[in-house]
Amino acid sequence: QKEVEQNSGPLSVPEGAIASLNCTYSDRGSQSFFWYRQYSGKSPELIMSIYSNGDKEDGRFTAQLNKASQYVSLLIRDSQPSDSATYLCAQGGGSTLGRLYFGRGTQLTVWP
Amino acid sequence: DADVTQTPRNRITKTGKRIMLECSQTKGHDRMYWYRQDPGLGLRLIYYSFDVKDINKGEISDGYSVSRQAQAKFSLSLESAIPNQTALYFCATSDPPRGLAGPNTGELFFGEGSRLTVL
Numbered sequence: 001q002k003e004v005e006q007n008s009g010p011l012s013v014p015e016g017a018i019a020s021l022n023c024t025y026s027d028r029g030s031q032s033f034f035w036y037r038q039y040s041g042k043s044p045e046l047i048m049s050i051y052s053n054g055d056k057e058d059g060r061f062t063a064q065l066n067k068a069s070q071y072v073s074l075l076i077r078d079s080q081p082s083d084s085a086t087y088l089c090a091q092g093g094g095s096t097l098g099r100l101y102f103g104r105g106t107q108l109t110v111w112p
Numbered sequence: 113d114a115d116v117t118q119t120p121r122n123r124i125t126k127t128g129k130r131i132m133l134e135c136s137q138t139k140g141h142d143r144m145y146w147y148r149q150d151p152g153l154g155l156r157l158i159y160y161s162f163d164v165k166d167i168n169k170g171e172i173s174d175g176y177s178v179s180r181q182a183q184a185k186f187s188l189s190l191e192s193a194i195p196n197q198t199a200l201y202f203c204a205t206s207d208p209p210r211g212l213a214g215p216n217t218g219e220l221f222f223g224e225g226s227r228l229t230v231l
Binding site: 032034041042043044045046049088090098099100101102103104105 | 155162206219
């Protein structure tokens with residue numbers, strides 16, 4: 001069983017702050033990592049993918065991958081109330097070829 | 113129209129009934145998946161298929177079966193529904209990420225979900 005652990009929530013930050021979401025995984029062979037955002041009652045939507053060690057930035061979002069420590073994180077800068085959602089971490093590749101394993105999600109609330 | 117379409121979107125049924133959830137996609141992807149989501153448990157994989165002749169069990173396949181009727185269609189069946197199968201079900205598709213070597217897994221594209229309630 002491949003484990004994907006996310007930091008327990010819920011997480012609450014004020015508007016304009018940086019929200020930090022963390023995820024650890026157990027499969028050292030994993031090569032694909034994703035962050036999905038899910039609004040209540042809606043389907044998950046991809047916001048970031050990362051395949052190499054280091055940082056990847058896209059607008060207000062930065063994904064960080066550290067394969068040696070087996071963690072991946074998501075930073076949301078200048079958080080907005082519209083960022084309030086559940087964030088799901090997922091890993092795939094390696095021994096889980098073609099499959100994604102998801103964490104349980106972290107609920108983020110950004111208050112005005 | 114959505115690229116990944118699930119029907120029905122909502123269904124209430126009784127214990128012991130047979131239920132089929134259908135998924136169709138226009139993305140042209142070979143890989144299709146069925147996940148279920150329960151509060152606090154994230155997404156758990158039920159079955160997945162890499163092409164029409166390939167069906168694989170996921171983490172929680174007991175009580176479920178699937179059929180891949182065509183590249184674009186993947187159905188999930190509950191032969192005899194029970195209350196603990198009450199959940200939100202998602203169909204998803206993917207293709208391997210382009211330009212990347214090795215056993216990578218591409219992003220998933222999800223349908224809008226099917227909410228199933230078993231009384």
